[in-house]
Each structure stands twice: as structure tokens, then as C-alpha cells.
Amino acid sequence: MIENPYLPSPAKIIEIIEETPDIKTFKLELEREISFTPGQFLEIYCYGVGEMPISISSSPLEKKNVEISVKKVGKVSSLLHEAEVGDIVGVRGPYGNGFPLDIILGRDAVLIGGGIGLAPLRSLIKYLLETGFISRNKLYLLYGARSPRDVVFKNEIEKWLNIDEKNFRVYLTVDSTESEEWNHEIGFVNSLVDKLKPELKKLNNPVAIICGPPIMIKFVVKDLLKMKWNEARIFFSLERVMKCGIGKCGHCAIGDKYVCIDGPVFSYKEMASNLEFIEG
Structure with missing residues (x-):
């Protein structure tokens, strides 16, 4: 069976840090480990609203729990800013080439x-x-x-x-x-x-x-x-x-x-x- 590239995997929010009045960092517990290069991004899906690309802000040496830092600028990011620890989001990726x-x-x-x-x-x-x-x-x-x-x-x-x-x-x-x-x-x-x-x-x-x-x-x-x-x-x-x-x-x-x-x-x-x- 061909895997659907648009289908996100579930990830649990396990920590939220308020960085600034309009930026929060979310630590996500992934369903499975991923390998990525700094500079790559994930597609983060908020169920019922849509998805947006967000750079990974954590170290690539941490493969199971990754962090994303999100600025509140639109529908998806605004909904994400309302999320609480324990909530589930969808994740696709990583995508892009990353830093050389x-x-x-x-x-x-x-x-x-x-x-x-x-x-x-x-x-x-x-x-x-x-x-x-x-x-x-x-x-x-x-x-x-x-x-x-x-x-x-x-x-x-x-x-x-x-x-x-x-x-x-x-x-x-x-x-x-x-x-x-x-x-x-x-x-x-x-x-x-x-x-x-x-x-x-x-x-x-x-x-x-x-x-x-x-x-x-x-x-x-x-x-x-x-x-x-x-x-x-x-x-x-x-x-x-x-x-x-x-x-x-x-x-x-x-x-x-x-x-x-x-x-x-x-x-x-x-x-x-x-x-x-x-x-x-």
C-alpha cells in the first residue's frame, strides 16, 4: 500500500513555554522517532482547521520529543496558542533541506x-x-x-x-x-x-x-x-x-x-x- 504523504501522524503536546506575548514553544511527543537536520520544518495540523509549516527548534539529537516555536499570526497558529498540555496535533515531515x-x-x-x-x-x-x-x-x-x-x-x-x-x-x-x-x-x-x-x-x-x-x-x-x-x-x-x-x-x-x-x-x-x- 502506498503511504498517503498528506496524512499526519498524531503527536501529544507534553510541554508549553510562553516565550513572548505572541510566541509559544510546544514540546511534542511523536508517535515514532524522526531524523532531521537543523533548518528543516514540520507541517503541523490542527484538526478541523488546517495545517502550517513550522521550523523545528530543538536539537536533532532528540528524535522522539521535538520542539516547535510558533508565532500567533493566523487561524492555525491562533488555535495552537489555545492548546493545552495533553492535546493532540497532527505532524507531517520533516521537510526541506536544512542548513548545510x-x-x-x-x-x-x-x-x-x-x-x-x-x-x-x-x-x-x-x-x-x-x-x-x-x-x-x-x-x-x-x-x-x-x-x-x-x-x-x-x-x-x-x-x-x-x-x-x-x-x-x-x-x-x-x-x-x-x-x-x-x-x-x-x-x-x-x-x-x-x-x-x-x-x-x-x-x-x-x-x-x-x-x-x-x-x-x-x-x-x-x-x-x-x-x-x-x-x-x-x-x-x-x-x-x-x-x-x-x-x-x-x-x-x-x-x-x-x-x-x-x-x-x-x-x-x-x-x-x-x-x-x-x-x-
Whole structure:
């Protein structure tokens, strides 16, 4: 019998963490173990409403219980935000190509994230820390959010900041602080790239991984290109309306590429001719 690729498997919600006013992390107990690469996504189905693609935010070394971090933006995500521990959701996947571990391992890495874009990067960071990457290479995290209260994974970021390892650097910024206490930078994420330019230029054959809104990707990529960063080692995860997750519906087509199967991770060199938002 041919397995129906659209049929989700049940998964139980076993933990819910409120990250920000509109972002929650859900730990799911899967029916069976899965193998995935950081940067891949799942199709999460809320029975009776529909499904949506969501990046996996947990380590790939944890195969039975996975975590997804969800921003409340539409019908499916809104219903998911109303879920409680013990509720059942449907899961398909993992899908997509994930981050290029074969290129990342063995060279210094700069991870640049904005808002909920830190979710797939968290999966990658956890994997790199768990496998001893920083004992051999430098790892930089540059992360920005709208305000201090919009920073996701606050407890985990605090732990990362306290890791006593010169090869792991974490830099944070927010657009504005309002009246909230904040001990880090104020400004957009690309301002961190500019500030750290002398350091970044000294890195060993570095690779850049960017996750966040298109406008953030646009300016960060421009800054990296001005630094003469190797175009084949600038990667970004593209947010595009995806539906089926398996390249059949065409909702996520960019030129001759399908974000759900050819991506969601692409190199600048690979996609430069199709990325109109990078120009302008």
C-alpha cells in the first residue's frame, strides 16, 4: 500500500513555554522517532482547521520529543496558542533541506537571526554546542528583536551568554527599549554586523546563516557582500507561503525553485537572480 504523504501522524503536546506575548514553544511527543537536520520544518495540523509549516527548534539529537516555536499570526497558529498540555496535533515531515552542515562543520560560523527567526537557529546552535563545534571553531550569534519582551528563548540565551568559551560569542540588540531594562545594543541586527566587521573579517573561511524577516535578510546580505563575503557561503532560510510541503501545490515557487523542497535554506549564489528583495 502506498503511504498517503498528506496524512499526519498524531503527536501529544507534553510541554508549553510562553516565550513572548505572541510566541509559544510546544514540546511534542511523536508517535515514532524522526531524523532531521537543523533548518528543516514540520507541517503541523490542527484538526478541523488546517495545517502550517513550522521550523523545528530543538536539537536533532532528540528524535522522539521535538520542539516547535510558533508565532500567533493566523487561524492555525491562533488555535495552537489555545492548546493545552495533553492535546493532540497532527505532524507531517520533516521537510526541506536544512542548513548545510557539510559546509558549516570545519569553519567558523556566524548565525544572524531576527525575531522568531531564532527558532531554526536554536536547533543549529544546540547541535553545534552538543557536538563540540566550539572546541574547534568560532561560533557567533547576532540576534535582534523589536523590544526586550519580544526576545525569544530568554532563559536559553542567558545560558549561552554565560558559557565560558572564547570561541562562542553572543550579541543582542533590540529596535527600541521603551521603559524596559536592557543591557545590550539598541538598533537593527545589521548594525551588529557593521559593529563587528573588524572581528568578522578575521574569521577562518566563515559561513553566514541568516534567519528572519525578508527586510532583515536584505540588509544583512548587503552588508556581508560589502565585506566581500563569499557568495556561496551566505545562506538564508526563506519565509514563503507554503502549503503541501512536498512541492505539489506550487504555492511557494520562486522562479524554478520550490521553497518547501529545494529550500527553505538557499545560498545567495544559488538564488541571487530570483531574490528581488535583495536588490532595491
